Amino acid sequence: MVGTTGSGKSEFLRTLILALAVRSSPSELNFVLIDYKGGAAxxxxxxLPHVVGVITDLDTGLAERVLTSLEAELRYRERELRDFDKTLPRLFVVVDELAALAVDVPEFIGSLVSIAQRGRSLGVHLIVATQRPGAVLSADVLANANIRVALRVQSVHDSQEIVGSGVAAGFTRDVPGRAAMRLGPNDLFIFQTAMIAGNIADIVEVIVEASELTKSEKPRRPWLDPLPAVLMRANVCENADEPNFSEVHxxxxxxxxxxxxxxxxxxxNQHVMVTGGSRSGKSSCLKLIRGIIETSAMVYTIVGTGNSDHSKNEIDLADRELVQRLLDLCLSRIVDGRSQQSSFTRIVLLIDDIDVWRNHFLEDRLGLSLWAMMQRVIIEGPAHGITCVLTMASGQSLPAILSSRIRQKWQLDGHPGGVIGEYEGRLLRGQLFFHTEVEASDQTSRSQKSSVVRHLGSRIATAELRQRGAWGVFAKDFEExxxxxxxxxxxxxxxxxxxxxxxxxxxIMRAWQAQHADGRVLSVSDFxxxxxxxxxxxxxTVLLVVDDVESLSSLxxxxxxxxxxxxxxxxxxSLLIAVPPVFLRSRGEHWVQQVRRSRTGFLLGECAEHDADLFGVYSTSPSVYQQGIGQQGIGRGLLVQDGISQGIVQAASSAMPPLSIV
Structure with missing residues (x-):
């Protein structure tokens, strides 16, 4: 249908729709109405109960969705007619102002051709209206249009192109609704379109009442509404509080x-990769997953924001001590050979921006060691009940040896909560559930299951130690x-x-006294x-204690x-002395060398890294507990016994009030 402004196209369309609706029930006839003139046409x-969908130029992005769905509708009708021989209602796709639609959705014209070629035999019919034919009505569309109507047009050429005659160019403005119709090669009719004299709303109301009285079934829609921008899990999941690790919704x-x-x-049960740019919602995605599974698993989040919340088991990327402890926890399960048994609580690592983490850790030896541990967790973790959910900027951010082991890959798109992923070999769009923050008290109770990873405090009171003869705590495993x-x-x-x-x-003196109740401690004041x-x-038994050897008097x-x-x-x-490293190195003939030859010592602060050779330890592996040891507080250092490094130890202090190790 072609007609210039004011020729009566929209009125003719309304009349045609109402005339068809009055004569047929919704089970016999359905409409899809597409109006690209603002929706008023x-x-x-x-x-009308017959209308299964309405699209206007105000519905951003909906036209593309409708095109896809109409193609799917044709396939659906082909299957139903072939396999079940059903009687399906006829579907009329009515388009007002096709030219405006073609500008916004250029691919629509190609879809029109497909519908025009295949739709008629499947009960799908097109009624399209535009001001002038031009490029929007291609030869393929016209070839499949059996009925062509021309209301008043601006040129003989336009009239000739539609109805094969220039008659429509001669219609006057005084007679709106005058039309020429071409039904076949030689059938040209001139007629006056009808105009609805009454109130359209009243007519529609009567049709609705008739449909209700006859109990007409609600017609099937050819497309579903787009997923909402805010999708609440509680409104979709029947068992929202019972997560299944193989099917986390x-x-x-x-x-x-x-x-x-x-x-x-x-x-x-397997790793997940989530990619997206800055502010695409990667962190929100991890929070969503955490909120669903944290009551049933040991869940840890590694973030690089600098404001991690330890009460929620969040570990900051820069906190290498906690990162080390978390990876040690995972590797201990892998080394022990624990498989996915129901008796073991699953460990889930939610790692935000792992590409940033990798780049950060490749800068030094200690970071390389941590990254090597992380790679082993990714490679061997699923077989031992350890799963990683990794976010990153792109899928190429991980080495192929790791990314090739991740089958579940999802990409976050531009709008909040939007996601794109592969399903059955095709890329589909979706919407994540909206993440709601849990009340602090509820969050704390939920997170207690995961409170294994913790800091070693810089102050430990002697009263906290339980074993007799204990004087400190190993940094790695908190053993006394x-x-x-x-x-x-x-x-x-x-x-x-x-x-x-x-x-x-x-x-150490107090620990010795605990083991030797009848022993005697002598200090310099006793000399x-x-x-x-x-x-x-x-x-x-006697313990001889000498502090500040470098400051002893000559006597x-x-x-x-x-x-x-x-x-x-x-x-x-027994002998226990305190001496600076410079003194120990420079006084080769001094009596302190007799004690040093025992190859047992405790190296505090920077001495742990630079002076272990004094006791026969010439190479030490990097340790996060040793890094920045001078800033951790007094009393932390490397313990060497008989020339063998035992690890970093935090010594207790009797002067400190009782404080938790954590």
Whole structure:
């Protein structure tokens, strides 16, 4: 149908729609109304029970969806007619102002050709109106249009192109609705279109009442509404509080080409990759997954924002101690060979911007070590109940050895919550559920299951230690460090001023006293009261404690020299000294070398990294517990026993009030 402005096209369309609706029930006839003149052309006709869809130029993006769905409708009708021989209602697709639609949705013309060629035999018919034929009415469309109507047009050429005659160019403005109709090669009719004299809304109301009285079935829509921008999980999931790790429902997928919408499911028995640019919603996606599964799994989130919340088991990327502890937890399960048994709680790692993490960790030796641990977790984790959900900028951010092992890959698109993923070999769009923050108290109770990864405090009170003879805590596994009860002690505590040498001496001294209730502790202040001979004549075990060796008076220093000259074998005598590393290196003939040769020492602060060779340790693996050790507080260092590195230890302090290790 072609006609210039004011020729009566829209009125003719309304009359035609109402005439068909009055004569046929919704089970016999349906309409799809497409109006690209603002939506006013069809007016109250949109409320007809026959109408299964309305599109206007105000419905952004809906036209593309309708095109896809109409193609799907043709396939649906082909299947139904072929397999079930059903009687389907005829579907009229009515388009007002095709030219405006073609500008906004250029591919619409191609779809019109497909509908025109295949639709008639399937009960799908086109009624299209435009001001002039031009390019919008291609030869393929015209070839499949059996009925052509021309109202008043501007030129003889336009009239000739539609009805094969220039008669429509001669219609006057005084007679709107005058039309020429071509039905075949030689059938040209001139007629006057009808005009609805009454109120259209009243007529529509009568048709609606008639449909209700006859109990007409509600017609099937050729497309579903787009997924809402805010999709609430509680409104979709029947069992929202009972997550199944093989079917974690996180949103909905939209498949207009198959006229369906279905659940977006993640299998958290396997890894998941989520890609997206900045502010695309990657962090919100991880929070959504966490909120669904955190009551049934040990869930940890690694973020790089700098404002992680430990109460929610969030670990900041820069906090390498907690990253190390988390990876140790995962690798311990892998090394132990634990498989996916129901008795083991699943571990889920939610890692935000893993590409940033990887680039950050490749800068130093310690970071490379952590990244190597992470790679092993990704490669071997699923077989041992460990799953990773990784977000990144693009799928090429990970090495092929890792990305090739991830089958579930989803991409976040431009709008909030939008997602694109592959399903049955096709890319589909979907919508994630809207994430709602859980109340703080509820969040805390939910997260208690995952409270395994924690910091080693920089202050530990002696009263917190449980074992007899314990004087500190190993940084790696929080095991208490105890003195060997049946061995004589000969230890150097090495450190700079302010590193906590005196604190460590006091802690070890108290541990020794706990093991030797009848023993005697002697310090430098006792040298003036007892001779070396008197010390050796004592019948009890003795611990000799010397702090600040570099500051000893000449008399005290001479006393210690005599002690080593007269030291007797098999005597229950232990030695504990505190000395700076420079003194220990520069005084090769000093009596402190006798203690150093035991190859047992505690190296505080920077000495843990630079002076372990004093006790026979010439290479040490990097440790996050050692990095920045000077800033962790006093009393932390590397323990060496008999020339073997035992690990980083935080010494306890009797001067500290009782504080939690965490």
């Amino acid at each position: 069809f007016d109250a006709c949109t409320h 996180i949103g909905m997928l939209d498949d207009p080409s198959c006229q369906r919408q279905f659940n977006l499911i993640l299998d958290l 460090v105890c003195l060997r009860p049946l061995a004589d002690l000969a230890m150097c505590v090495v450190g700079h001023v302010g590193s906590g040498r005196t604190t460590v001496l006091e802690s 003036s009261e007892m001779t070396v001979e008197q010390v050796f004549e004592m019948s009890v 005290s220093d001479e006393w210690m020299q005599q002690f080593f000259m007269q030291q007797q074998p098999n005597k229950n005598m």
